[in-house]
Amino acid sequence: MAAPLSRFDGAPLAAGVGEVGGVAVAAIDGSRHLYQQDGLQVAIWGRPELDGSFDDVARRLASLWLSRGVAACACLSGPFALAILDAFSGSALLAVDRAGIHPLSYASNAQGLFFASSHDALLAHPAVRGALDPQALYNYLFFHMVPGPATAYLGQQRLLPGEYLHVRGGKLCKGSYWQLAFQEHAYARTPASFASNKQEFLRILRLAVESSLGADGDSTGAFLSGGTDSSTLAAIMGQVTGRPARTYSIGFDAPGYDEMAYARLAASHAGSIHHERYVTPNDVLGAIPAMAAAFDQPFGNASAIPAFYCAQMARADGVTRLLGGDGGDELFGGNERYAHQALLSRYAQLPALLRQCIIEPLLFRQQIGQPWRLFDKARRYIEQASLPLPARLDSYNLLLRHGYRTVLEAGFIDTIDPGMAPGCVNDAYWQRQGQGLSQINALLALDMRFTLADNDLFKVRKACELAGVEAAFPFLHDAMVAFAARLAPQDKLDGTQLRPFFKRALAEILPPAIVRKKKHGFGLPFGLWLHSHPALREFAFDNLTQLRRRGIVRPAFIDDLQGRLLAEHPAYHGTMVWLLMMLEQWLSQHPASLGPHASGFAACATETPGVLDPMA
Numbered sequence: 001m002a003a004p005l006s007r008f009d010g011a012p013l014a015a016g017v018g019e020v021g022g023v024a025v026a027a028i029d030g031s032r033h034l035y036q037q038d039g040l041q042v043a044i045w046g047r048p049e050l051d052g053s054f055d056d057v058a059r060r061l062a063s064l065w066l067s068r069g070v071a072a073c074a075c076l077s078g079p080f081a082l083a084i085l086d087a088f089s090g091s092a093l094l095a096v097d098r099a100g101i102h103p104l105s106y107a108s109n110a111q112g113l114f115f116a117s118s119h120d121a122l123l124a125h126p127a128v129r130g131a132l133d134p135q136a137l138y139n140y141l142f143f144h145m146v147p148g149p150a151t152a153y154l155g156q157q158r159l160l161p162g163e164y165l166h167v168r169g170g171k172l173c174k175g176s177y178w179q180l181a182f183q184e185h186a187y188a189r190t191p192a193s194f195a196s197n198k199q200e201f202l203r204i205l206r207l208a209v210e211s212s213l214g215a216d217g218d219s220t221g222a223f224l225s226g227g228t229d230s231s232t233l234a235a236i237m238g239q240v241t242g243r244p245a246r247t248y249s250i251g252f253d254a255p256g257y258d259e260m261a262y263a264r265l266a267a268s269h270a271g272s273i274h275h276e277r278y279v280t281p282n283d284v285l286g287a288i289p290a291m292a293a294a295f296d297q298p299f300g301n302a303s304a305i306p307a308f309y310c311a312q313m314a315r316a317d318g319v320t321r322l323l324g325g326d327g328g329d330e331l332f333g334g335n336e337r338y339a340h341q342a343l344l345s346r347y348a349q350l351p352a353l354l355r356q357c358i359i360e361p362l363l364f365r366q367q368i369g370q371p372w373r374l375f376d377k378a379r380r381y382i383e384q385a386s387l388p389l390p391a392r393l394d395s396y397n398l399l400l401r402h403g404y405r406t407v408l409e410a411g412f413i414d415t416i417d418p419g420m421a422p423g424c425v426n427d428a429y430w431q432r433q434g435q436g437l438s439q440i441n442a443l444l445a446l447d448m449r450f451t452l453a454d455n456d457l458f459k460v461r462k463a464c465e466l467a468g469v470e471a472a473f474p475f476l477h478d479a480m481v482a483f484a485a486r487l488a489p490q491d492k493l494d495g496t497q498l499r500p501f502f503k504r505a506l507a508e509i510l511p512p513a514i515v516r517k518k519k520h521g522f523g524l525p526f527g528l529w530l531h532s533h534p535a536l537r538e539f540a541f542d543n544l545t546q547l548r549r550r551g552i553v554r555p556a557f558i559d560d561l562q563g564r565l566l567a568e569h570p571a572y573h574g575t576m577v578w579l580l581m582m583l584e585q586w587l588s589q590h591p592a593s594l595g596p597h598a599s600g601f602a603a604c605a606t607e608t609p610g611v612l613d614p615m616a
Helices: 057-075 134-143 184-189 194-212 228-241 260-270 281-294 304-316 328-332 336-348 352-364 373-385 398-402 420-433 439-467 478-486 500-505 512-516 526-532 534-550 555-568 570-589
Strands: 013-017 022-026 032-037 040-046 080-086 091-096 105-109 112-116 163-168 171-176 220-223 246-252 273-279 321-323 470-472
Touching (some): 013 032, 022 032, 022 040, 032 057, 057 080, 057 091, 057 163, 134 398, 134 420, 134 570, 194 478, 228 328, 228 512, 246 304, 273 304, 281 439, 281 526, 281 534, 281 570, 304 439, 336 373, 352 373, 420 439, 526 534, 526 555, 526 570, 534 555, 555 570
Parallel strands (some): 220 246
Antiparallel strands (some): 013 022, 032 040, 080 091, 163 171
16 A cells, blocks of 8 residues: 555655554655554654644654544644554544645445555555546536545545544544634724734744745745745745745746746746746646546646646756645635625625616617627626525536536436535535625635645645655645634725735735736646647547547537537637546546446446445
8 A cells, every 4th residue: 555655756655564553654754754652553744743843743642642532633733644543442543734735535344444645555455445436527527626525436535624533443433623713703803903914924924934944945945936925935935044945937838828927027036046947738748647647536737737847847956845835815815716706796785676677677688689798798797696606606617518418428427416516515615604704704715625625735746746846835834824814804805906915915025016916827728739739639639539438428529629619719628628638548547446337337327426425
């Protein structure tokens, strides 16, 4: 089971076998912690703090386990995945950090408890079933990833951020030792001044960067996209270390995608030693198979490719640890959709009489002659605004736009429940509504769960693993998360102005042009390159041809996608080509995952959908 953990980055392995089981950790020095004595085994992957110290964490945690039991995991802060095996009590504890930076999956059956940070490692044990869950494939096409706690495999679950699993006497008890708690009402009672908040924010920011540098800051660099988050880290790294940060950027020779000018501006302003590379279609071709192999379940975020090349460039420069700005958007309100949703919500604030008796009859009545473009835009606005949250977040969802019956084979549809995908988002969103949160904080909490833990962190961590680099995320430092939760909602979104506090607090650190710029990142111009690069198009279409035989996607839809749809909107429908291509690549790289579905899903149409929670 340990072998797959280090197959891409060659990380050193430490392992131990005790009376009730075995544990192994594959990580570079400082992120590998193992303690074993008197029937007790503690294994930690990551760089957590215990009582403010990184030293001897596993041994000190073992002592806390004996005195506090399950509550011991709540004493850790920072990034970690944890396993404790206790022969005396016949129990085990699994846990992951508050942000879900380090994953941990598990399976339980009559032969025991099995757990790993990689599904490939979990499946290496002969007692672990490796049957692919059709529902996970549908969820992948819906979300472009497989959201937790489900995994790609039946009978396997993943711990969510801040969760633990306690196993004793054959019984599994899963719970949360921590949850993100916003303090809107406390702020309303005693609002802090901007000056005091700014001082506290900058203090925590320096602390977060310091703790993320590791023991050897000389071998640490930073991603630099030219956005506010990565530019901030580059500047603070220089202040903390007293020497220029080493920064790494990716560019694209494609109109509307290249942000290198902003990265250069940020590097110049921070005085960093800057490195850059332009990713080409040939680079994409070269990385796809390796990336599909590295992901232990289907994953469709195309920006994993530039993230990989950025990390690879850093590794060639001697960097073993890269700081990423992930989390800043989800803590301080940086995504454009937050402003868009605020604008849509204004419509519901109009009097019902005005909306239902005047505006909507006027806009939606049958138009005669040439339609008026302004009316069309107004109708689209009202159609979106009339949907409740969180359903309207999926207004541009590819699977919903086309309809799953148009995209998917009937035999495959019979094996899944299409309502489960939006249902898990609805459940997560409405769980928060009883707390009386503002709309912005409700959306931030949702994104911390899905956009961040299931997508962005997974992407960066796997891209770095493939390049042989460790990833760290200073904005997800526990103190920074707690600080952002205390901020007033209007400090994160003021009208439609994104993260006003964050930008104002950093006005003296960042160039004005970067403070004002819109978010972009490492988006890949895949749809455009499908038209301009024959080899990339041939590779993608060959994979779609292979996918036709799987019994998942309707051949008629693939034909329409490759022809009419891609020509009409290369960027939008290029994403669907990417999703399907990467699904086929993943299935090809993990042939054992198909199991009984190897000959297609039509033969399995009588199967019931996979149960997401084995303890339900």
